[in-house]
Amino acid sequence: MKNNITRREWLVGSSAIAGGLMLGGAATAQEMAQMMNMGAPISKDNPIRMTNNENPYGISPKVMKVIIDAYKLAHTYNFTTGRKLIKVIADIENIPENTIAVGAGSTEYLTAAGALCGIAGGDLIAAYPTYASITRSAQNFGAKLISVPVGGDMSIDLDAMRKAVTNNTKCIYLCNPNNPIPSIIEKNALEQFCLEMSKKAMIVIDEAYYEYARDPNYSTMAHLVKDNPNIVVLRTASKIHAFANVRIGFAFAHPDTLKELLKFRSNTTSYPALMGAITSYQDKEHQEFIIDKNYESMDILYKMFDDLGMRYIKSNTNFVYADAGQDAQIVHDKLLESGILIGRKFEPFTNWIRISTAKPEETEYFVKVYKRDFG
Numbered sequence: 001m002k003n004n005i006t007r008r009e010w011l012v013g014s015s016a017i018a019g020g021l022m023l024g025g026a027a028t029a030q031e032m033a034q035m036m037n038m039g040a041p042i043s044k045d046n047p048i049r050m051t052n053n054e055n056p057y058g059i060s061p062k063v064m065k066v067i068i069d070a071y072k073l074a075h076t077y078n079f080t081t082g083r084k085l086i087k088v089i090a091d092i093e094n095i096p097e098n099t100i101a102v103g104a105g106s107t108e109y110l111t112a113a114g115a116l117c118g119i120a121g122g123d124l125i126a127a128y129p130t131y132a133s134i135t136r137s138a139q140n141f142g143a144k145l146i147s148v149p150v151g152g153d154m155s156i157d158l159d160a161m162r163k164a165v166t167n168n169t170k171c172i173y174l175c176n177p178n179n180p181i182p183s184i185i186e187k188n189a190l191e192q193f194c195l196e197m198s199k200k201a202m203i204v205i206d207e208a209y210y211e212y213a214r215d216p217n218y219s220t221m222a223h224l225v226k227d228n229p230n231i232v233v234l235r236t237a238s239k240i241h242a243f244a245n246v247r248i249g250f251a252f253a254h255p256d257t258l259k260e261l262l263k264f265r266s267n268t269t270s271y272p273a274l275m276g277a278i279t280s281y282q283d284k285e286h287q288e289f290i291i292d293k294n295y296e297s298m299d300i301l302y303k304m305f306d307d308l309g310m311r312y313i314k315s316n317t318n319f320v321y322a323d324a325g326q327d328a329q330i331v332h333d334k335l336l337e338s339g340i341l342i343g344r345k346f347e348p349f350t351n352w353i354r355i356s357t358a359k360p361e362e363t364e365y366f367v368k369v370y371k372r373d374f375g
C-alpha cells in the first residue's frame with residue numbers, strides 16, 4: 001500500500017528540491033534544520049542521522065559551556081582531572097575507584113582486551129552478529145574468532161556460548177544490550193554465566209547502551225569486577241552523554257586486570273573531555289530527558305512497524321532493529337534520497353534494518369517517508 005502524502009509541501013533540502021521531492025505534514029525545511037541545530041536543510045548530503053546510534057540532541061548546553069571554558073587550559077598537560085572523573089563514576093556506580101579506568105571511548109578498552117586475548121594466543125568467543133571492535137582487535141593480534149549465532153529469538157545464546165568454550169578460549173565478549181540486535185541478556189543467567197565462565201576465560205561485557213536499558217530483567221555486571229580479575233565491564237559516554245566525538249569511555253575491572261589493559265591505552269583523553277564528562281555524568285535531569293525522548297521516538301517507530309506488520313526486536317538501546325522484508329542496502333539507499341541515513345546492512349540478517357532513534361519530530365518524518373516508499 002502506498003501512502004499519498006503530499007498536500008502541504010514539505011521541502012526537504014536543496015538536492016531534494018532540485019529533484020522535486022516534497023512531503024506533506026509537519027515542518028518546513030528551515031524548521032527541520034533548526035530542529036537539528038545544523039543550519040542547513042535536510043538532504044542526501046545533510047541527512048537526519050539515524051545511523052550510528054548517536055544522541056540526536058548533542059551535548060547539553062550546560063556541558064557544552066564547561067567544555068568550551070576548559071579549552072582555556074587546553075595548552076597545558078593535565079594529570080589530575082581523570083581522577084576526579086573516576087571519583088564521580090565510583091560514587092554513581094558504587095564501585096571502588098581503583099576498579100575504574102578512563103579512556104578515549106570504550107573502543108580503547110575493547111581494543112586492549114582484544115589485544116590481550118590475541119597475545120595470549122587464544123580464541124575469542126563472540127555472538128554473531130555483535131559489535132565488532134574487540135573481534136577485529138583480537139584477530140589483528142592473532143586470536144581465532146569463534147562466532148556463536150544468536151538464538152532463534154535473536155538474543156545472545158549463552159548455552160551455545162558455554163558449549164563453544166574450549167581450553168583455547170581466552171576471552172568471551174558479551175555486548176549487553178547487543179548491537180545491532182538491541183536485545184538484552186537476562187540478568188541472573190548472565191551473572192551465573194560470568195561467575196562460571198570467568199574461571200576459564202576473561203569475560204568482557206560491553207554495556208555501551210546501559211543507560212537506556214529499562215527492562216527489569218537487565219542489570220549491569222559492574223558489581224562483579226571487584227572480586228573477579230577475569231570480568232571486565234565497559235561503558236561509554238558516546239551515547240546518552242553525546243560524547244561520540246569527544247571520546248570518553250571506561251573500563252571497570254579488578255586493579256590487576258586494569259594494569260594489563262592500561263598497557264594498551266593511547267592516553268588520549270583531553271582536559272575539556274574530562275571536564276565535560278564530570279558535569280554530564282552528574283546531570284541526571286538531562287539524562288532523563290534524553291531517555292524520555294528516546295522512548296518517545298521508539299514508540300513512533302514501533303507503531304509504524306505494527307501498522308506495516310513488520311517484525312522487530314524490543315529495544316533496550318537508542319536504536320531499533322526490524323525486518324524490512326527486502327535487502328537492507330536497498331532500503332538504506334532509498335531513504336537517503338529523502339535525507340534519512342539509517343544503519344548499514346549487517347550480516348547475516350540482510351533484510352533487517354537498524355534505525356537509530358532521532359528526535360520525535362524527525363522520526364515522524366522518517367515514518368512518512370518510509371510509509372510512502374515501502375508501505
Ligand SMILES: Cc1ncc(COP(=O)(O)O)c(C=O)c1O
Binds near residue numbers: 105208
Ligand atoms: C556496543 C558498542 N560498544 C562500543 C561502541 C563504541 O563506543 P566508544 O565511542 O566509546 O568507543 C559502540 C559504538 O557504537 C557500540 O555500539
